[in-house]
Amino acid sequence: MSKNVKLKVPFAFDDEKRLYNPHIAEKGRHYFCPACKDTVILRKGEIKAPHFAHKASETCNQETIIHRIAKQLILQVISDWKAGQIDPPILKRTCEICRKPKDQPLPDKVECAMLEYRMSDGFVVDVALMVENEPAAAIEIKVSHAVDENKAELLSVPFIELEGQKVIEDPHAFEPIHDQFLSFTCGTCKQAKTRFQVKVNQIAKQTGVELPNRYYRYGFCECWRCKREIIVFAWPKASEWDYSAPKVKPMPKTIQYRYSKTVGSNYWANTCPHCKSIQGDWHLFSEPDGPFFGIRCKENSQDAYKRDMQNIIGYAIYNGVLAES
DSSP, rough: OOOSEEEEEEEEEETTTTTEEETOOOTTTTOOOTOOOOOOOEESSSSSEEEEEOOOBBBBOHHHHHHHHHHHHHHHHHHHHTTTSSSEEEEEOOTTOOOEEEEOOTTTTTEEEEEEEOOSSOOOOEEEEEEEEEEEEEEESSSSSOHHHHHHHOOOSSSEEHHHHHHHHOTEEOSSEESSSSOOOHHHHHHHHHHHHHHHHHHHHTTTOOOSSSOOOEEEEEEEETOOOEEEEEOOOOSTTTTOOOOOSSOOOTTTEEEEETTTTEEEEEEEETOOOOEEEEIIITTTTTTTOOOOOOOHHHHHHHHOOOOOOOHHHHHTTTTOO
């Protein structure tokens, strides 16, 4: 890069190593590039927008400047927050149940941030979020290169990746382009999830059905015949037409091997504990108001179980069956 090329420096350090926006920087004071520590020139006139600048060099370029400033801004915002000077930074998350974008304040348990922190696994993270003097999470900054797959897979703490330029534009709002933080449930869905659990526990108690915590996904609906609320189950199958027996015992007592006139053969089906009627798979899985609409259970893992249960609750919210009474 030619040394005559001027580098744009969005923020610059003052003598106390605090970042300054060129709009509030004062002429006559010394400011320095956060990346290479070279002196920058404050351009603040009536025609061009205020900015800092210095010449390109072998040790500094636009990418390193943005990367360094973004990290420093995060550190400064978290420091100001913990000092009680500003509100907590906001994480732009997606609720794991309703899948809507929501704002989540950075948790109070975060005590401070540390730059370029070497983890016990050997990886160096751009920003470590510290809890009880230990790194609990990390923030990575992308300018032109994303976190490599090896680091993303093996990093020992959850992390988010942010666009460096977006951090500079708004350092108080963290909008991840890669989010591996612990899953997030918004307040509305937390309340609905509680109502779902209360509802199924009540129905289970009334019908003498035990609720599982693995393999058998569960929801509730009205029996098509007697119109009473019942618990129904879904479980992993090789295909939509797999009529083989569930593979985990004990099996819920309302799953029975019954003959269906509609299907024309016997299969393992949900039944009503009151009137003993078969609750057909079409009614449960394919009708828009069915409790398992869109659910295709194929994986027998705890992660798949949790994901399917979240989707079942999410669809119950969507259908309005978890409205506050």
